[in-house]
Amino acid sequence: MIVIKIGGGEGINHQAVFQNLARLIAAGTRAIVVHGANHEMKELCKRLDLPQRMITSVSGYESRYTDAATMDAFMMAYCGKVNTSLTALARACGVNAIGMSGVDGGLLSATRKKAIRAVEDGKTILIRDDYSGKIETVNDGLLRTLTDAGFVPLISPPALSEAFEPVNVDGDRAAAEMAAAVGAKRLIILSNVPGLLRDVADESSLIRLIERSNVEAFEEFAKGRMRKKVMGAVEAIDKGVDEVVFADARIASPIDAALNGQGTVIRP
Amino acid sequence: MIVIKIGGGEGINHQAVFQNLARLIAAGTRAIVVHGANHEMKELCKRLDLPQRMITSVSGYESRYTDAATMDAFMMAYCGKVNTSLTALARACGVNAIGMSGVDGGLLSATRKKAIRAVEDGKTILIRDDYSGKIETVNDGLLRTLTDAGFVPLISPPALSEAFEPVNVDGDRAAAEMAAAVGAKRLIILSNVPGLLRDVADESSLIRLIERSNVEAFEEFAKGRMRKKVMGAVEAIDKGVDEVVFADARIASPIDAALNGQGTVIRP
Numbered sequence: 001m002i003v004i005k006i007g008g009g010e011g012i013n014h015q016a017v018f019q020n021l022a023r024l025i026a027a028g029t030r031a032i033v034v035h036g037a038n039h040e041m042k043e044l045c046k047r048l049d050l051p052q053r054m055i056t057s058v059s060g061y062e063s064r065y066t067d068a069a070t071m072d073a074f075m076m077a078y079c080g081k082v083n084t085s086l087t088a089l090a091r092a093c094g095v096n097a098i099g100m101s102g103v104d105g106g107l108l109s110a111t112r113k114k115a116i117r118a119v120e121d122g123k124t125i126l127i128r129d130d131y132s133g134k135i136e137t138v139n140d141g142l143l144r145t146l147t148d149a150g151f152v153p154l155i156s157p158p159a160l161s162e163a164f165e166p167v168n169v170d171g172d173r174a175a176a177e178m179a180a181a182v183g184a185k186r187l188i189i190l191s192n193v194p195g196l197l198r199d200v201a202d203e204s205s206l207i208r209l210i211e212r213s214n215v216e217a218f219e220e221f222a223k224g225r226m227r228k229k230v231m232g233a234v235e236a237i238d239k240g241v242d243e244v245v246f247a248d249a250r251i252a253s254p255i256d257a258a259l260n261g262q263g264t265v266i267r268p
Numbered sequence: 269m270i271v272i273k274i275g276g277g278e279g280i281n282h283q284a285v286f287q288n289l290a291r292l293i294a295a296g297t298r299a300i301v302v303h304g305a306n307h308e309m310k311e312l313c314k315r316l317d318l319p320q321r322m323i324t325s326v327s328g329y330e331s332r333y334t335d336a337a338t339m340d341a342f343m344m345a346y347c348g349k350v351n352t353s354l355t356a357l358a359r360a361c362g363v364n365a366i367g368m369s370g371v372d373g374g375l376l377s378a379t380r381k382k383a384i385r386a387v388e389d390g391k392t393i394l395i396r397d398d399y400s401g402k403i404e405t406v407n408d409g410l411l412r413t414l415t416d417a418g419f420v421p422l423i424s425p426p427a428l429s430e431a432f433e434p435v436n437v438d439g440d441r442a443a444a445e446m447a448a449a450v451g452a453k454r455l456i457i458l459s460n461v462p463g464l465l466r467d468v469a470d471e472s473s474l475i476r477l478i479e480r481s482n483v484e485a486f487e488e489f490a491k492g493r494m495r496k497k498v499m500g501a502v503e504a505i506d507k508g509v510d511e512v513v514f515a516d517a518r519i520a521s522p523i524d525a526a527l528n529g530q531g532t533v534i535r536p
Contacts, residue, residue, distance in 0.1 A: 103356050
């Protein structure tokens, strides 16, 4: 079983990803796909005149401030537009995709963060109306039921909180949790960059291999959203996944390339 | 197996529907739920400044004109906001719901209407950029896989066309097709009216029983969206469903009431 996370940024070649996936499935691979929708979310918020605000936690992680109105837009962009469109495209490419969110069938259960300590203009503030959560359990039985029946689950955040509220969870970390829950050997995190770069302005500065024991030495290079990808990779490795690859989804056969080690490989 | 369609109008008591459903499931009933989202769709189109246009076919059926931009909003309102929120609410009420659309897992395959002959201002016009379709097949195997595993599929349009485009299909007729495909005994169509009324302004003018052989005598009372409900009911009966009930979803225990014959009952 492999788990593939497709980033939600611009420039992703979704058709190449799904055509590649169809070939792997025809050859006997089982797969679960997780996707983001950050670009579509930004576009929708602009159209809805909904101000977007990023918050930085005291430990330095950046995330989207998700109040109730933003969560509505989140469900529309992620579950509505992107999940449905990607499911249609995957099916057009020969992948027997079944789109779903973490809310469906109890797939991703989370605890909502009661209060987030964030840093804004150098001050620590407490945010209480944010709908974000931490994944606690994965319904791996549901994933097995679907993959046993020949489907490829195509999964989007949000997760469902203990009070049955949809809550924003990071897609990379959700993919890591699911990879661990189903005992996947590999987690491939595709985005619109070739992997973790020493210098974000220079794609040739790709870091080829990170060993888990040495991950701290590379954290300085992980900026912005890449920090959560590194966190997700570490979580996946610590929970038994053999290999995580950060790889480029703008190229032909992006999954084959990742499986061949093209990108940043993280190993135990 | 029962199939329940929940209308997308205002005033539906979703909590009462799902609490009632949870009791029936605890007592051994298996169910599939289909929902609309017409009210949310209207609200979203207003916010997006997307003009809404209804078209009337030459045979007198009204439907939503769904060009590409409207289909994007449709996926956001139906699959994103409403399907995800209703799945969360159903789970809060103890129903093991799994939200999905007709696109997911090949659930609803449709042929896209190449051109719609519509009547506008007394003239017949041809509409070619509409994404609407007619359901051709239901993946009943997927529904059985999910219900066998203890899930309640909670289903929204669109369907997927032969060219893998999401297409608008009527929710009542989709529910009828699925009821027939899984061999359901009963199809309950819940909305914000008590059933088919002789006089839409008078809720006491409820028609209590319609026999299939005599349906033409009642068609004059079916106005607007109610026409498609009658069409769906006839299709379901003709394909072997024992009983269709149009019933009120604004009351307590709406499913029990419908099963007790409160509403408009349609029989072979």
